[in-house]
Amino acid sequence: MAKIEQVAVVGGTHGNEFSGIYLLKKWNKRPEYLEREGLTIHTLFANTKAHEENKRYIDCDLNRQFISTSLADNSLTNYEQSRAKAINAELGPKGDAKSDFIIDLHNTTSNMGPTLILLQSDLFNRQLGAYVLAKMPEAVIVFEDQVSLEEHYFLASVAAQGVIVEIGPQPQSVVRQDVLDYMEAMTQHILDFVVLFNKDEVTSLPESYQAYRYIESLKLPEDEHGERIGMVHKNVQDQDFKVLTKGDPIFTLFDGGEICYQGDYEAYPHFINEAAYYDNNLAMSLAKKVSMLTK
Structure with missing residues (x-):
């Protein structure tokens, strides 16, 4: 696997999931919190219009619009469908993306705690799950590798590597400190792991988890x-x-x-x-x- 150099951290894919949005605002003011050796990190507020209207989405779920056939279909022109095409152009295009790695930040109203969703089960993702679990024993690791990356419709699937940080419980249109703190900590651990993986310095992981x-x-x-x-x-x-x-x-x-x-x-x-x-x-x-x- 080639080194990861271009990283996109995305918040506000759903306009009423506030933790990622407020973290992006924080990091945009203090970019040093995200800076890592060897990485160029880009932040993206994915669905500003939905956030302005305090909604999950305007016309349809943005995080379901990134399957390749939909991105290529110019007849799909509602707000989120158009926004997906713009994001794909900025971070992608899917299948040959400018971004090497996408971290997409989400909240859930469910009692899932700090959960990391991995879209593939290759060595990078398996070791990433182990690393995050070692740093955050309360975390939960979920693999959604039931389809290929090409067939996934999540925003995080635009890059060759992408993960979803999913933290709850948090009501829609609310910020909770514990939830936001978990999200920030998990994001930091993910970035730390990428640096170690690039250097082939991932050590002290258990054989399995x-x-x-x-x-x-x-x-x-x-x-x-x-x-x-x-x-x-x-x-x-x-x-x-x-x-x-x-x-x-x-x-x-x-x-x-x-x-x-x-x-x-x-x-x-x-x-x-x-x-x-x-x-x-x-x-x-x-x-x-x-x-x-x-x-």
């Missing part, structure tokens, strides 16, 4: 007309990354009934009851626990 791999997303219960008829069960609410086994209650119906988990694997829910996902009626993501090697 516990992480999670995304498997699927579950929707809230619906009737035949698509009307919501239930909610996340109280035993699952706020229990991100706590195991679910077959037969555990997962949804409570508004008529008092329950729906139990029927999967054939031990599942670790996260993004539980994320407020932003209600427009798609999504209840949570499910992952499997995995052991990741660092060699």
Whole structure:
């Protein structure tokens, strides 16, 4: 893998996720906080218009617009679709990007704590997960490597390497110090790791570590007309990354009934009851626990 030299730190991909936005403002005033030997670091406020209107997005989710076919489709011209093309031109283009590495900063309303989402499971990403976990034992590492980088639609997929920093719980349009502090610390650790990786000086990592791999997303219960008829069960609410086994209650119906988990694997829910996902009626993501090697 070639050395990483051009790094983009992105905040405000969703206009009402405030931690990354306020950190960008801080770093733009004090760029020395991000400066690292051998790295040229560029900051980007991705969706200023949505932030001005205190919304997640204006027309559609910006963080779902970066699949190559959409970026190349000139008929997709709403605000976020156009903004994605502009960001792709600035940081990319995807597949031959000017940026070597993108760190995209996000908040979630779910009780996920400091979570690092990795889009690939190559040596760089496996070691990055181990390094962050060593520096932040409270962190959680999630691999969303179920599709190729080309097929990913996240902003972070524009570069050959990209990660998503996802910290919660934080309500939309709110700043919490603990959440912001976690985000800043994780970003600093990621940048420190990149410097060490470039120098081939990554040492003292364990041979393996516990992480999670995304498997699927579950929707809230619906009737035949698509009307919501239930909610996340109280035993699952706020229990991100706590195991679910077959037969555990997962949804409570508004008529008092329950729906139990029927999967054939031990599942670790996260993004539980994320407020932003209600427009798609999504209840949570499910992952499997995995052991990741660092060699």
